[in-house]
Amino acid sequence: MHHFAYRDGALFAEDVDLREIADKVGTPVYVYSSATIERHYRLYEAAMASTAPGKPAHVFYAMKANSNLGVLKTLAALGAGADTVSEGEIRKALAAGFPASKIVFSGVGKAESELAFAVEAGIYQVNIETEGELDLLSKVAQRLGKRQEAVFRVNPDIGAGGHAKITTGSSANKFGVSFEEVHRLYARAANMAGVRIMGLAVHIGSQIREVDAFEAAYTKMRDLVLALRAEGHRVDRLDLGGGLGIPYEVPKDFDHGPGLIEAYAGMVAKLMQGLDAELGFEPGRLIVGNAGILLTKVLHLNPRPTKEFLVVDAAMNDLMRPAMYEAYHEIWPVAEPAEGAKTIAYDVVGPICESGDTFTAGRELSALKPGDLIAFMTAGAYGASMSSTYNQRPLVAEVLVKGDKFAVTRPRQTYEELIGTDRAPPWLP
Structure with missing residues (x-):
């Protein structure tokens, strides 16, 4: 509501x-309504907490949706993490009170200076999207005397979203490394001095109002986690991204109940049962739209x-x-x-x-x-x-x-x- x-x-x-x-x-x-932000976040956080019993379910608010300082401080006070896509967003997240240990850095074109700032700040995780970024992150972190925790964002070739311009999971989109390359890259990353590779991430699009596309993508990701583990790799984290949509045609008596969120959480819980991985989620529009x-x-x-x-x-x-x-x-x-x-x-x-x-x-x-x-x-x-x-x-x-x-x-x-x-x-x- x-x-x-x-x-x-x-x-x-x-x-x-x-x-x-x-x-x-x-x-x-x-x-902006504080009460609405607070209600939506609490409802989402509670639903995601049920997806991986015994393991943390991390909620990183996608700042690109709304980076107003008042909105950010409201969410930081609720215990949310922040999903950022630039140095500017990292800086603003820190200024709003998000601890560095709850900040994720996503994005397909991270500059060397941005990676250096993220590593120095001690953020939770970098979502690596290209082999060149992997090499650059390792070089930057070594120069700073650190080993940065990171995951590979994988492109599952399953795109979805409310518009072609907000679909991100197709092979035609610029985001993430391909399934064909991730095994080789994971093996490379496992031996790098500046990177501690922790798992995988995926995000297929925005304004998605059904769970089928999520389920198809997450099924591929679950299988990939198991395959990498069979190769002897450590895969402790699986960041499932965001993208759950909201109704824009809102009647005056509309109550934004938990139906879609509960259906999504139920699907994730069933699919990830027994995987023994920390799950991450990156909602944006769903919280503030x-x-x-x-x-x-x-x-x-x-x-x-x-x-x-x-x-x-x-x-x-x-x-x-x-x-x-x-x-x-x-x-x-x-x-x-x-x-x-x-x-x-x-x-x-x-x-x-x-x-x-x-x-x-x-x-x-x-x-x-x-x-x-x-x-x-x-x-x-x-x-x-x-x-x-x-x-x-x-x-x-x-x-x-x-x-x-x-x-x-x-x-x-x-x-x-x-x-x-x-x-x-x-x-x-």
């Missing part, structure tokens, strides 16, 4: 009226003979998902519509000078006017984290709600800050 609901004719985030946030912070603004909204204000109406445009102050630079993935987001007016209120089919668009700056076409909404507030629902994942300053628009503000309190956790970028990041070449006045 999420904690956004109508109360006394207005949309609230927990116990905070969204109109108050719009008045004090301005729009567009992302608003329904926990956030993008609050925006109607600027103009632009009626045409065949359609009506609703122009809002949020744009594709603030919420990229519809333009990039043709993604769907529910749109709720902040003022609760009256029963049986007139609806109009709107094309909801932003101010960016591109036709692609369209959030939805022909969406039936209650009649709106300039100054009205609307909320793009289920925007807590891959919203603010993918935002940009395209068209020289300042980065959007972010707010975290806790009960009847709220705090700005990322102020809206000022124009002075935006322009101040540039430097003129010395030969120009």
Whole structure:
């Protein structure tokens, strides 16, 4: 479930009226619910704990979904680990309170300087994705007088996901080492002075709403663990990645119950029974997706003979998902519509000078006017984290709600800050 609901004719985030946030912070603004983040994490953690009795089940939150400091601190306080994909994410995870011993470093293109920072920080695990990275990590760790624990991310040639751009497990994708190469690489790594190879990792995609593809990939991974052990190798860890999806078409009485999570956990527990390995999980969207909204204000109406445009102050630079993935987001007016209120089919668009700056076409909404507030629902994942300053628009503000309190956790970028990041070449006045 999420904690956004109508109360006394207005949309609230927990116990905070969204109109108050719009008045004090301005729009567009992302608003996150602490209660939703906490509920989803606890539900997921409890389910994963049942998958490997007697062995730890590590939950590493995938920071790329939402790296807001308030969100990160909320999850760190709950005991989560962090799945990172850059030095910047490692640094932010540490700043948010995640211990280095709970940080995983993933990603297909790790630079030498990034690996050096990760090794010096003493992170839990590096997920190796290429033979070149294996050699580089060993060299870096030896130079620093350390032996870094690592696993091989394996590409199972089983891709899944809600869109081609978020499918990562196919052989056509850039991620991981192939099944054909992993035996040779594991044997090489076992004899390296700078790497202590601990096991395997896999991640097949994102926004997956059924367990069949996971089961097929995990079956291959289980068999690979057993085959490597038969060759005399130590395989203590199996990182199963993330990718469980969430519903984006969310009715107002929606309760995000544990059905999919329980089905996934049950499948993992059955498949991994007797494997005697520490399991790792990397959820992102599942934890924060329904926990956030993008609050925006109607600027103009632009009626045409065949359609009506609703122009809002949020744009594709603030919420990229519809333009990039043709993604769907529910749109709720902040003022609760009256029963049986007139609806109009709107094309909801932003101010960016591109036709692609369209959030939805022909969406039936209650009649709106300039100054009205609307909320793009289920925007807590891959919203603010993918935002940009395209068209020289300042980065959007972010707010975290806790009960009847709220705090700005990322102020809206000022124009002075935006322009101040540039430097003129010395030969120009």
